[in-house]
Amino acid sequence: MNNDILKVLYSEEDIAAACKRLGTQLAEDYKDKTPLIICVLKGAILFMTDVIRDMDIYATIDFIDVSSYNGGTASSGTIKLLKDLDTDVAGRDILLVEDIIDTGRTLKYLEDLLKDRNAKSIKVCTLMDKPSGRVVEAKADYVGFNVPSEFVVGYGLDYEEKYRNLPYVGVLKPSVYSDK
Numbered sequence: 001m002n003n004d005i006l007k008v009l010y011s012e013e014d015i016a017a018a019c020k021r022l023g024t025q026l027a028e029d030y031k032d033k034t035p036l037i038i039c040v041l042k043g044a045i046l047f048m049t050d051v052i053r054d055m056d057i058y059a060t061i062d063f064i065d066v067s068s069y070n071g072g073t074a075s076s077g078t079i080k081l082l083k084d085l086d087t088d089v090a091g092r093d094i095l096l097v098e099d100i101i102d103t104g105r106t107l108k109y110l111e112d113l114l115k116d117r118n119a120k121s122i123k124v125c126t127l128m129d130k131p132s133g134r135v136v137e138a139k140a141d142y143v144g145f146n147v148p149s150e151f152v153v154g155y156g157l158d159y160e161e162k163y164r165n166l167p168y169v170g171v172l173k174p175s176v177y178s179d180k
């Protein structure tokens with residue numbers, strides 16, 4: 001699997017430092033609240049489980065599974081809700097945890113859903129933000145890295161459902177795509 005990687009963008013050490021920085025800031029900002037931390041599956045699974053370790057506050061967690069890339073490198077434009085939350089979000093302070101914001105469509109879909117369900121507040125923490133990909137307006141409150149205009153994999157992010165278990169974020173060799 002490592003042989004498919006052209007270059008590493010963010011190493012394990014880079015990611016650990018970002019998690020510590022963000023987790024510490026989030027703990028400070030939410031110290032007087034008990035937020036509901038929502039992990040957006042599947043991509044955010046590694047990031048969410050790492051960043052919450054640096055948050056010494058009371059919080060509850062839940063998971064929602066939405067998909068629009070269907071394993072490929074481009075957004076289909078249609079967000080499918082694959083698994084809904086178990087928690088009632090009405091009146092809750094929500095922290096959405098994402099791996100990446102690209103076109104912004106997923107985030108817009110989730111924010112609309114949470115507003116419809118009367119969440120008290122909604123903030124967004126993303127490991128990566130790719131502003132060059134934006135199609136709809138979407139903004140994160142906490143960002144680990146601003147990424148260049150490249151398709152990235154690893155640390156939760158996939159290509160054809162693979163590479164999620166890489167401990168770093170990188171870019172695939174072109175041959176991985178053209179071999180198909």
Ligand SMILES: O=P(O)(O)OC[C@H]1O[C@H](OP(=O)(O)OP(=O)(O)O)[C@H](O)[C@@H]1O
Nearest residue numbers: 041042043067068069102103104105106
């Ligand atoms: O800003 P956008 O263009 O909407 O892209 C961001 C979303 O795309 C990816 O999810 P994906 O649909 O690939 O599902 P996955 O997390 O299960 O891989 C990623 O995990 C984000 O949730």
Ligand code: HPA
Nearest residue numbers: 102150151152153157158
């Ligand atoms: O660059 C990306 N990589 C993997 N999944 C994604 N979903 C949106 N952008 C990306």
